[in-house]
Every structure is written in structure tokens, then in C-alpha cells.
Amino acid sequence: MSSRFRASVLLIGAAALTLSACNREEHHSRAKPIGETVPAGESPPTIFPGSSNPPPLDVRASFYDNNANAISQGQQLYMQMNCVGCHSHGGGGMGPPLMDDEWRYGERIDQIATTIAEGRPNGMPAWRGKLTEDQIWDLAAYVRSLSGLPSKDAVSSRSESMSAGTPQTLTAHPETNNSDAAQQ
């Protein structure tokens, strides 16, 4: 058995192993039959800002957090449900900004989902009953992505909606290497 043959067998084996590690993200078109975000009749413990002891992480968090599909669906909902009206595109306005690292009611996806579902004092309306649980979690996944919390590979590099500005492909790239230009 030649060494070249052995090397190619090893290579094929390694490639097969790598392939088996590929895991396609699951696209859910239907919400799983899941319960209420907050048990009925119970006041959510995170309703007060700066709560020191948050409840244990919701089991659904892992399903929506870092999920590219959930984030892009949430991005569409963010525009469609006019979140922009108060929060702008994350920069805030009448409502607090969403792209900073300050979270009055918690930065975890389940805490954001609860905020969207239940509403918050001073203007944030409750979306429970207007959006489905699935949509609220999608929105929460997108809101989290505004401040760069989810991993980069899950976040879309371009907007799902049309932008009024010049497309990124047409804008001039900023000069990256000024020292070269100075030498010439």
C-alpha cells in the first residue's frame, strides 16, 4: 500500500467526517404548540427594571436565539409592526434605543419576548394577542441582534427590506490602506 494511497484514504475519511458535522439550520414555518410566555395570572418578575434575580432561562430560547431565519423574520415584523415609529432602526426616539448595551428589563431573549408580549410602562404596548408567540420570539431574536448579541454568522449582512439609500455594492469603499496611498 503506497503512502499516497493511504493519504488519500485519510483525506476522504476526514472529508466525510467534516460533512457529517454540517448541520443545516432548521427553518420552522409553524410554531410548536407551546404555552404562554408568562403563566396566566402571575405577574412577571422582570416587570421591574433592574431586577436582580431573573427567572431561569426559558426552554424556547435556544430555539430562536442565534437562528438566522428567526432573526430575518423578526426584522420584517419590526418594519411591518412599525416598531420603527418609536425605537427607530434601533437608535431610539420616543422609545429607548435598542442597539446599545443597556437593557432595562433584561438582555436575554426570553426577557425581551416577555417585554414585547406584556408591554412596559411609559408607552410600550402589549403585543400579546396581536402577534403569535412565534412572531414575538422572532421579533425578540431580531431586537437582540440590534445590539450585536447573537453570533455574527446568524445575523444577515443585508437588510430584508428595501432601503432608500444607495446600495452597498454601489458605494465607494473607504480607503483602507492610507500608508500605501501616501507613499505614491
Next chain:
Amino acid sequence: MKLASCAKAAVLPLLVGACQYQRYQSDFGRAGVEDRDFLTLFWIFLGVCAFMYVLVIAFLLAGIARRNRALEANIVESGRHHESHPLMRSGLIGWGALIGVGLIGLTIASFFADRSMAEAARNDKLSVTITGNQWWWDIVYNSADASKTLRTANELHLPVGVPTHIILHSGDVIHSFWVPSLAGKQDLIPGRENGITVVPKVTGMFRGQCAEFCGTQHAHMSLVVVVESYPDFLNWWHHQLQPAPVPRTPLAMAGYKYVVSGPCSACHNIGGTPASGQIAPDLTHLASRRSLAAGTLPMSTGNLYGWVEDPQSLKPGVKMPTIGLEPDQLHAVVAYLETLK
């Protein structure tokens, strides 16, 4: 024998298809001015090209049959034309002339087809804006009088013989507007305005279909086009302008309450009610339409039940979520939607 049966097997389905769907969805429908012009042009091109093709093949076969008589071929290739047979020379000149005449004929035919369509586009009487969305058609009948501007979805009504200019927009990705029986394809491009003028020539029902892949439910993005006489069209317009009728039965009333206060109203608009969402098809006269979910299902009570309860299993990926209505809510909502005639 075998060849003949093969040819039959290939051509017969085409012919049958052309006959059966001659009107509903076919390039051979001849139901619109553009379609007629193009079809005429197509037959002229096919005739001229077929004639030339048969001629070339005939000469080729003759050439093969006479392949041993290489003398004359050498005369042409070596440039000693004066030695060739006079019949051969006039034949070659005639062949050149035939090609010239054929090409000029095709140019003239396509010029007239082009003018005919431009003429129709110049005389448009009606303006409709169609916005393609994943995966449905938003249709607005424009009018200088704002109270006559009509918004509907997935069912386009056109008056017969009236040139209608359709302005095409897209809300998300590139779609393509295609009603084969009436006209050719035209793309709907996000951020741009495109347009097409259609002049229906016969009354009837036609199917339009998105002709540019636009996502998972691209195949279920179709459009019912109803061409009717001008008075019928005006009746339809005036009826569609009416607000939604007030529900009469207690069941429909309960459905109304759920629809205007629940998740439906966040996306859907129903004229004359508090439901005023703008991102999903207008439901004001939903029950008067012939299809559900952009041609996915024919309109019927059973299909309404199925669609409202679980759209994601009928059209997976559609933007309408599965809400999970309780049975009594579902009965009420469907009862209300059926009153939206």
C-alpha cells in the same frame, strides 16, 4: 415506424395542451392584443424559417446524393465561377435574394407588431397598480377621485377592449407578472416602477402566475384575471368600493369581534371596520373572490376553515402565521369572513 410513433408521442400532448387550456392559461389563447400580435408574429417567423429550413435540408440531401460529382464543387471553391453551369449561378444569386427578401419580410412583420402594441399603450384608459409580495398580488385601481380608488388582492378584473396600463411594483424581491393568454411577461422589481399595457379582446377567466422564482411559495403565487364587459366591470368596481357589510348573525358578530381585536387586524384591512393592517391582502370583499391565498385554494367554506386554522400546513412559509384558534373562535371567524361578499 418507431420514429413516427416517437414524434406523435412528443407532439400530441402539446396539441392537446394547446386545445384544453386555450383560454385559461396559454400563450395560444389569443385573448389579448399583445398576445395576438405576438402569436401572429410567431406564426410568420415559424413559416418563413420552416420554409428556409426545408429548402436548406433539400439542397443538402441533393448535395449528398451528388457527392461523387466533385468537379462542380471545385469550380466554385477555386473561384472559377465563369466555368460553372449558368443554372447554378442564377440559383445561387436567387438563394441570396431569397434570404434578403425573407429577412426584410420578418423585419417588416415585427415592426408592425411593435407599432400595434405601442398604439395600445398610448391609448390606455384605466390605470392599475400591482405590487408583488411574497406570495400574493396587491392590486390598486387608481382613480383621480380618491373615493374611487380601490384596493383588492389576487383577483384582477379588467373591462374587455379597454387598454389598461398596469404599473408594477415589488414589495420585497423580484417577481414577474405573467398572464399568458393576454400578454407577455413583465418583471416587478423592488425600488423601480415597471409597466405593461394589456388589452383583453374576449371576456372570460384567465390565470396569471408569477414567472420569476421568488421564494418557497413561488408556485402558489397566482392571479385570477376576470375579463368582463364594461358595465359589468363598473358594477364590480362600485360593489368593491362599498365597506364590508355589518355582520347579522350572533356567530358572525363574534367572529367580527375577534377579527378586529385579535391578530388578524394587525396585518389585514377590512374596509369600514377598525381592522386596518396594510401588510396583508385586503379582506373587505374576500368572499366575493374566486380563490384563497393567491390561487392556492378555490374559495369555499371548507378551504376557509383550513386556511384560517393552519395556513402553514397549506402553504408552508407563507407570512400568515398559524394562530391556533379554538374551535368556537374558528367557527365564528369563518362565519364572519363568509359575510364579506
